[in-house]
Amino acid sequence: AQSVTQLDSQVPVFEEAPVELRCNYSSSVSVYLFWYVQYPNQGLQLLLKYLSGSTLVKVINGFEAEFNKSQTSFHLRKPSVHISDTAEYFCAVNPNFNKFYFGSGTKLNVKP
Amino acid sequence: KAGVTQTPRYLIKTRGQQVTLSCSPISGHRSVSWYQQTPGQGLQFLFEYFSETQRNKGNFPGRFSGRQFSNSRSEMNVSTLELGDSALYLCASSFRGPVPRYNEQFFGPGTRLTVL
Numbered sequence: 232a233q234s235v236t237q238l239d240s241q242v243p244v245f246e247e248a249p250v251e252l253r254c255n256y257s258s259s260v261s262v263y264l265f266w267y268v269q270y271p272n273q274g275l276q277l278l279l280k281y282l283s284g285s286t287l288v289k290v291i292n293g294f295e296a297e298f299n300k301s302q303t304s305f306h307l308r309k310p311s312v313h314i315s316d317t318a319e320y321f322c323a324v325n326p327n328f329n330k331f332y333f334g335s336g337t338k339l340n341v342k343p
Numbered sequence: 344k345a346g347v348t349q350t351p352r353y354l355i356k357t358r359g360q361q362v363t364l365s366c367s368p369i370s371g372h373r374s375v376s377w378y379q380q381t382p383g384q385g386l387q388f389l390f391e392y393f394s395e396t397q398r399n400k401g402n403f404p405g406r407f408s409g410r411q412f413s414n415s416r417s418e419m420n421v422s423t424l425e426l427g428d429s430a431l432y433l434c435a436s437s438f439r440g441p442v443p444r445y446n447e448q449f450f451g452p453g454t455r456l457t458v459l
């Protein structure tokens with residue numbers, strides 16, 4: 232069975248501080264991993280994804296995530312957060328082209 | 344390319360009524376998935392339609408149903424509404440294929456359903 236665990240439901244952090252949002256998954260098959268972000272009253276937007284290749288995935292807005300197969304994790308990190316990063320973040324797995332499984336979400340609250 | 348669109352954006356219904364929500368996928372996408380999002384349960388998968396056929400189904404009662412048309416547009420229907428059906432209903436589309444990047448899901452803005 233597949234499942235996704237986001238251990239932290241809320242993460243408060245001060246602006247310009249680093250942050251890590253944790254995601255662990257369980258799957259008996261190969262998976263593709265995603266992080267989505269949801270701003271208030273909006274749908275989910277893809278933040279980054281791991282499909283294959285380098286296990287460290289970086290995107291232009293400073294977020295990065297590392298796929299760790301042995302620990303079945305895909306933690307999201309940013310070295311310096313901004314107020315505008317305040318949102319809810321969802322980790323998702325897509326095993327073998329089947330349906331997506333989402334974590335319960337982590338609310339990132341960036342304080343000035 | 345236009346994104347995923349959902350109509351209506353907001354809906355207020357009373358218990359016992361039924362409701363139909365609509366989703367238009369990104370042009371060329373053949374798969375549409377529906378999710379229910381609530382503060383207590385998070386994001387829960389309802390079902391996926393691909394080529395007018397339901398391919399996957401979540402653990403929801405039979406009051407929740409859907410369909411997909413030949414142009415890939417999809418509708419979901421909830422009959423005999425209950426207070427607990429109040430939620431944000433999200434639709435996501437993907438191309439769906441044997442290559443991983445084809446299965447990336449693109450989400451619409453959602454329909455906020457309030458049941459009174």
